[in-house]
Amino acid sequence: xxxxxxxxxxxxxxxxxxxxxxxxxxxxxxxxxxxxxxxxxxxxxxxxxxxxxxxxxxxxxxxxxxxxxxxxxxxxxxxxxxxxxxxxxxxxxxxxxxxxxxxxxxxxxx
Amino acid sequence: xxxxxxxxxxxxxxxxxxxxxxxxxxxxxxxxxxxxxxxxxxxxxxxxxxxxxxxxxxxxxxxxxxxxxxxxxxxxxxxxxxxxxxxxxxxxxxxxxxxxxxxxxxxxxx
DNA sequence: TTTGTATATCGCAAATATACGATAAATAAA
DNA sequence: TTTATTTATCGTATATTTGCGATATACAAA
Numbered sequence: 001x002x003x004x005x006x007x008x009x010x011x012x013x014x015x016x017x018x019x020x021x022x023x024x025x026x027x028x029x030x031x032x033x034x035x036x037x038x039x040x041x042x043x044x045x046x047x048x049x050x051x052x053x054x055x056x057x058x059x060x061x062x063x064x065x066x067x068x069x070x071x072x073x074x075x076x077x078x079x080x081x082x083x084x085x086x087x088x089x090x091x092x093x094x095x096x097x098x099x100x101x102x103x104x105x106x107x108x109x110x
Numbered sequence: 111x112x113x114x115x116x117x118x119x120x121x122x123x124x125x126x127x128x129x130x131x132x133x134x135x136x137x138x139x140x141x142x143x144x145x146x147x148x149x150x151x152x153x154x155x156x157x158x159x160x161x162x163x164x165x166x167x168x169x170x171x172x173x174x175x176x177x178x179x180x181x182x183x184x185x186x187x188x189x190x191x192x193x194x195x196x197x198x199x200x201x202x203x204x205x206x207x208x209x210x211x212x213x214x215x216x217x218x219x220x
Numbered sequence: 221t222t223t224g225t226a227t228a229t230c231g232c233a234a235a236t237a238t239a240c241g242a243t244a245a246a247t248a249a250a
Numbered sequence: 251t252t253t254a255t256t257t258a259t260c261g262t263a264t265a266t267t268t269g270c271g272a273t274a275t276a277c278a279a280a
Binding site for chain 2: 005006008009010013014016017020021022023024025026027028029030032033036039040041051052071072073080081082083084085086088089092095098099101102103107108109110
Binding site: 111112113114135137162163164165166169170173184186187188 | 263264265266267268269270271272276277278
């Protein structure tokens with residue numbers, strides 16, 4: 001932001017918007033789906049599935065890590081990632097409560 | 111993006127990321143909550159509730175309109191907004207299916 | 221018609237995000 | 251030890267987002 005106004009908003013609002021920001025890029029959605037598709041960790045094959053350079057994919061992975069949506073471990077030369085279901089479920093709840101609080105089942109009035 | 115790569119991703123992925131982008135700012139989350147809180151349309155009082163300039167709030171409202179999350183009508187000098195429940199519910203489903211598809215109820219493996 | 225009020229848009233500055241190639245770092249393989 | 255491989259990070263260019271003040275626009279009120 002031109003001037004960081006995040007402090008002006010509530011923790012709840014920031015949590016939701018941070019999570020939304022984490023999946024606000026189609027590449028990151030694609031990465032999450034790809035990782036979730038497998039039973040085991042993904043170790044390196046993600047770059048081949050995506051239409052992006054390796055360095056770019058690495059950046060997106062870093063963003064997902066920072067948001068807590070995936071977790072990783074180093075296995076030799078390779079880095080392995082899988083979904084972090086704990087935070088994922090937390091965010092699912094955050095989202096559900098957002099939808100519940102905003103959707104009052106009223107018809108739109110204008 | 112430095113180079114627009116949106117075409118490289120699926121419609122589903124873009125839909126989800128576009129929606130996420132729409133609520134990826136705490137101000138927009140706050141605006142949605144504020145509008146949803148009321149039974150009737152909000153006509154102008156939003157600016158007073160938010161720690162942002164009028165022009166900035168107007169821009170956020172425009173973004174929410176573009177995403178279809180709110181709808182508005184002009185009432186004299188004032189502009190009135192309310193939640194667009196139709197697209198809201200559509201997005202709720204988009205989100206639920208995203209969570210369903212990614213959450214396989216497996217324990218995180220790394 | 222003139223004045224006031226509410227909202228949208230413009231123009232700009234600053235911050236952040238996106239993307240890539242080059243390179244570093246770390247390990248495996250030869 | 252040397253070489254190859256995998257992934258992360260750096261540097262940089264460009265695009266987008268955020269924010270505000272100034273201004274335009276549109277209507278209401280006087």
